[in-house]
Amino acid sequence: MSQLDSLKQFTTVVADTGDFKQLGVFLPTDATTNPSLILKAVQKADYQPLLAEAVAKYRGRPLDEITDRLIVRFGCEILSIVPGRVSTEVDARLSFDTAATVARGKRLIEMYAAEGIAKERILIKVASTWEGIQAAAQLEKAGIRTNLTLLFSFAQAVACGQAKVQLISPFVGRIYDWYKKTAGTAWVEADMAGAKDPGVISVTQIYNYYKRFGIATEVMGASFRNVGQITALAGCDLLTISPDLLALLAESNAPLNRTLDAKAAQAMDLEEVKLDEAAFRFALNQDAMATEKLAEGIRGFVADAIKLDKLLAA
Template sequence: MNQLEQLKRHTTVVADTGNFLQLAQFAPRDATTNPSLILKAVQQAEYAPLLADTVAAHRGLALDEIVDRVLVRFGLEILKVVPGRVSTEVDARLSFDRAATVARAHRLIGLYEAAGIGRERVLIKIASTWEGIQAAAELEREGIHCNLTLLFAFCQAVACGEAGVQLISPFVGRIYDWYKKSAGAAWDEAAMAGANDPGVRSVSQIYSYYKKFGIATEVMGASFRNVGQITALSGCDLLTISPDLLAQLQASEVPFERALDAAAARDAAIERVTLDEAAFRYALNADAMATEKLAEGIRGFAVDAGKLDVMIQKL
């Protein structure tokens, strides 16, 4: 049994890509996209016509609306391949605007529903800022389910759980990147691998906290750098994995054990945490890694959203 098959025994596997033509070979249940992945896809010859056709069909609309139609078009193609859900992201430039995030989410869901896709098959992806989390709380009350992304700090996970968010995407690889860079020459790769990887530790802490207190929010580890990070989180609710790493898992038959266990988490000695806005902002500010990676992630997605804007304007 290859490692991908082993992983699927304990965890729901999600493909992290805009390249829907690659999906079938890995048989994921769900798929996630983001502005960077969509930008990467539309620059490839096999996806360029999809962008051109969508833009041509909606010429005359506002640029932001055409962008949303492109994102949904990719989502619709992905949903032809996966049996579960697709995550479609709200423009990162709205990460600090609750009302605008809610409005954009309404439009995305409306476009999916107009194409015959029920909202149970769509997750609206929103950055885990305070404003984003509050927007998600409002959307969840309306039955619009959300995936809170760019999640690096425990306080972000606590706030998402309190908000009743459907799913969170803690970023394993980017946490690992920060600690490795911070340590410099002192970094010991072997000692910081597997369960000791700082990104793996972060997701394990969140998973245990949610299971301990019966928080229904799904935990989906994301942003992996290597197969070891993935196998160290076997048992997590979901893991979203790039095609390259899915292929590596599929090519290996090295056995591994389930790492995370809900029953064990329920017996763990963990204290309940409650956060209002001031406590959330202070806790996030106190975490240098999370503060830097959240800001960097929003900037990066915003830059790629701007590049997609330019491509559409040229068409």
């Protein structure tokens, strides 16, 4: 049995890609997209007809609407392959605007509905800012499920749990990147691998906390740099994995055992945390890694959203 097949026994495997033609190879349950992945996909010859089609069909409409139509088209193609859900991201330029995020999330759901896709198969993806988390809480109350992305800290996870969001995506690889860069020449890869990886430690803490206090929000580890980070989180609710790393897991027959366990977490001696806006902002401010990576992540998604706009406008 491959490591990928072993992993699927106790973790829902999600494909992290906009390249839906790769999905049939790995048979994931769900799929996630973001502006960067969609931008990468539409620059491939196979997907340029989708870009041209969206422009031709909705010419004269506002650019943000055409962009959302294109993103929804990708989501529909993905849902024709995967049996579960697809995450579709709200424009990162709205990351600090609660009302606009709610409105855009509802519009995406309406666009999917017009294509015959039930809202239960969509997760509206929102950045884990305070404003984004409050927007997600409103969407959830309206029956729209959300995926809170760009999540780097325990404080963000606590606030998401309080907001009763459907799912969070803590970014393992980007946490790892920050600590590795900060350590510089003092970084010893072997000493910081597997369960000692700072990204793995972060997701493990969040997973155990959620299970200990009965928080229903799903934990989906994301942004992996190597197979070791994935295998160290086997047992997590979901893991969203790039096609390259899915291929490595499919090729390996090395043993893979569960490392995260909900029953074990329920017996842990942990302290419950409550955060209002002031406490959230202070906790995030005290976490230099999370503060920097959240801001950097939003800037990166905004930059790619602008590039996608330019492609559509051209």
